[in-house]
Amino acid sequence: MTYAVWGWGGPQDAPRTADLEAVGPAVQETTGVPVQRPEVPAGVVELPPSRRLADLPPALRAIASTDAQDRARHGLGRSYRDLVRGMRGQVPFPADLVLRPRTEAEVEAALAWAGEAGAPLVPFGGGTSVVGGVEPVGLDAPVSLDLQALTGLVGVDEVSRAVRLRAGTLGPDAEAALRPYGLTLRFYPQSFERSTVGGWVATRAAGHFSTGATHVDDLVESVRALTPVGVWESRRLPGSGAGPSPDRALLGSEGTLGIVTEAWLRAQPRPVSRWAATLAAPDLPTGAAAVRALVQSGLAPATCRLVDARESALAGTLTTGEAALVLGLESLHAPTEAAGAQALELCRDAGLRVVESGPRGAAGQAWRSTFVRAPYLREQLVLLGVLVETFETAVTWDRLDGLVAAVTGAVTDALRRVCGGGTVTCRLTHAYVDGAAPYFTVLAPARRGSEVAQWDEVKAAGAEAIAAAGGTITHHHAVGRDHRPWYDTQRPDPFALALRAAKQALDPAGVLNPGVLLPA
Ligand SMILES: Cc1cc2nc3c(=O)[nH]c(=O)nc-3n(C[C@H](O)[C@H](O)[C@H](O)COP(=O)(O)OP(=O)(O)OC[C@H]3O[C@@H](n4cnc5c(N)ncnc54)[C@H](O)[C@@H]3O)c2cc1C
Numbered sequence: 001m002t003y004a005v006w007g008w009g010g011p012q013d014a015p016r017t018a019d020l021e022a023v024g025p026a027v028q029e030t031t032g033v034p035v036q037r038p039e040v041p042a043g044v045v046e047l048p049p050s051r052r053l054a055d056l057p058p059a060l061r062a063i064a065s066t067d068a069q070d071r072a073r074h075g076l077g078r079s080y081r082d083l084v085r086g087m088r089g090q091v092p093f094p095a096d097l098v099l100r101p102r103t104e105a106e107v108e109a110a111l112a113w114a115g116e117a118g119a120p121l122v123p124f125g126g127g128t129s130v131v132g133g134v135e136p137v138g139l140d141a142p143v144s145l146d147l148q149a150l151t152g153l154v155g156v157d158e159v160s161r162a163v164r165l166r167a168g169t170l171g172p173d174a175e176a177a178l179r180p181y182g183l184t185l186r187f188y189p190q191s192f193e194r195s196t197v198g199g200w201v202a203t204r205a206a207g208h209f210s211t212g213a214t215h216v217d218d219l220v221e222s223v224r225a226l227t228p229v230g231v232w233e234s235r236r237l238p239g240s241g242a243g244p245s246p247d248r249a250l251l252g253s254e255g256t257l258g259i260v261t262e263a264w265l266r267a268q269p270r271p272v273s274r275w276a277a278t279l280a281a282p283d284l285p286t287g288a289a290a291v292r293a294l295v296q297s298g299l300a301p302a303t304c305r306l307v308d309a310r311e312s313a314l315a316g317t318l319t320t321g322e323a324a325l326v327l328g329l330e331s332l333h334a335p336t337e338a339a340g341a342q343a344l345e346l347c348r349d350a351g352l353r354v355v356e357s358g359p360r361g362a363a364g365q366a367w368r369s370t371f372v373r374a375p376y377l378r379e380q381l382v383l384l385g386v387l388v389e390t391f392e393t394a395v396t397w398d399r400l401d402g403l404v405a406a407v408t409g410a411v412t413d414a415l416r417r418v419c420g421g422g423t424v425t426c427r428l429t430h431a432y433v434d435g436a437a438p439y440f441t442v443l444a445p446a447r448r449g450s451e452v453a454q455w456d457e458v459k460a461a462g463a464e465a466i467a468a469a470g471g472t473i474t475h476h477h478a479v480g481r482d483h484r485p486w487y488d489t490q491r492p493d494p495f496a497l498a499l500r501a502a503k504q505a506l507d508p509a510g511v512l513n514p515g516v517l518l519p520a
Pocket of ligand 1: 190
């Protein structure tokens with residue numbers, strides 16, 4: 001069964017053909033995309049034997065896996081392209097073997113051996129990368145370094161309210177370990193269930209809260225990483241002006257400079273007061289103007305998601321043909337009603353209509369459950385022959401409306417050309433004083449066997465439009481291998497020189513995740 005290779009859940013979550021047949025008509029009706037007969041995923045993936053196992057020293061052999069499903073799972077991430085290929089048992093670049101270090105000493109041993117053997121080493125947290133971060137494209141017998149055995153809470157500083165977590169700790173495990181201390185990270189990327197602390201740091205992940213601490217960057221107090229030339233550990237500090245930040249250099253390094261083994265993250269108590277509202281906007285630009293007014297007024301709602309009319313209807317947030325703005329305010333002490341009333345007034349002034357407000361509204365609840373269920377729904381859609389993928393960016397307010405219109409236009413044209421139709425929807429996931437992060441979702445009829453080429457063409461059209469409109473190639477999905485062409489033109493040339501020099505200094509054998517951020 002290949003579900004272990006491409007699926008989001010456990011074996012019990014694998015979509016069943018009979019269930020897919022039953023939901024097919026409703027999916028077609030809701031998405032407007034014609035569904036196909038449910039695809040039956042391939043059986044097990046067969047692979048040639050590991051080439052590198054024989055070279056491994058005994059200490060590493062003890063933590064090595066050469067199981068074909070395991071190697072296949074570590075050769076794919078979780079993008080649409082990954083799902084489609086995984087379902088067919090097509091894993092063009094499987095790991096030659098998987099190493100699962102349980103201690104830093106074992107990570108060090110893996111680094112030393114990889115350097116000597118010239119074995120490409122690809123760090124693997126939860127494997128939820130959607131940008132080719134863990135797919136070892138074109139590498140010679142790559143080794144996957146799976147960090148999930150390096151897990152757990154190993155320190156709590158209740159005075160400073162910071163916690164020390166090992167890199168392989170999954171989101172739910174981190175929260176469970178913090179609960180007895182009355183603390184939480186309040187960091188919930190949509191991949192929370194399956195992604196790790198080290199993966200968040202390595203990719204500069206963003207949680208679902210729209211303002212304030214959006215990226216994990218804001219939570220990081222210090223990072224500990226092992227590099228081929230020594231330990232890179234920053235001092236725990238609340239802030240520092242001592243030169244370029246060592247933490248910043250590791251944040252977003254995507255496994256190319258070192259292996260993150262631990263991080264001290266800022267935690268917080270759980271909020272005591274919560275207020276939520278759903279508002280309707282005649283269109284996305286009007287809603288965006290309201291969001292800008294809110295964040296620029298200093299209100300900073302923890303949740304501030306603006307969803308266009310089509311996506312609101314699809315998600316069940318609002319089915320009136322209007323864009324929906326889902327707001328949530330939180331407070332550690334004072335009741336939030338007064339701030340809520342202020343937020344509603346600002347939104348009304350901006351031309352929005354209040355649908356509901358008060359403690360945790362039903363529409364907000366519908367939105368939250370769709371958010372959590374989305375990865376499971378996505379695999380059902382893919383099996384039903386629907387091309388479904390997302391991409392995201394960020395841009396300053398002055399260019400936001402232009403970017404959204406240009407990207408929507410370019411992707412709609414590409415979908416017409418490549419798929420014969422389809423839709424692209426947009427929401428603003430994060431809002432800043434000076435700009436916002438638009439997030440696009442594409443739904444289209446897929447041509448079986450050509451999905452990867454179809455998506456590559458649509459994605460390129462979107463990425464080109466983003467670049468031309470002045471956006472970033474990614475707000476939080478990272479660069480990986482898939483975003484390299486656009487990242488290469490986005491970053492300043494002297495910065496590329498500095499990054500290359502840093503890579504050369506830290507990873508002289510060039511074995512750490514080659515092909516990510518820099519050419520292999
Ligand atoms: C359904 C879905 C929803 C998602 N939602 C979000 C979201 O809301 N916000 C968001 O930011 N992202 C999201 N993502 C993308 C992805 O979950 C993030 O990039 C996440 O941070 C990856 O964590 P991971 O542990 O799975 O890392 P992996 O996917 O295993 O690795 C990601 C990259 O980091 C490197 N890496 C991993 N661990 C380490 C380490 N310890 N040391 C050094 N390098 C390492 C890998 O080599 C790779 O380049 C989503 C993905 C999916 C499939």
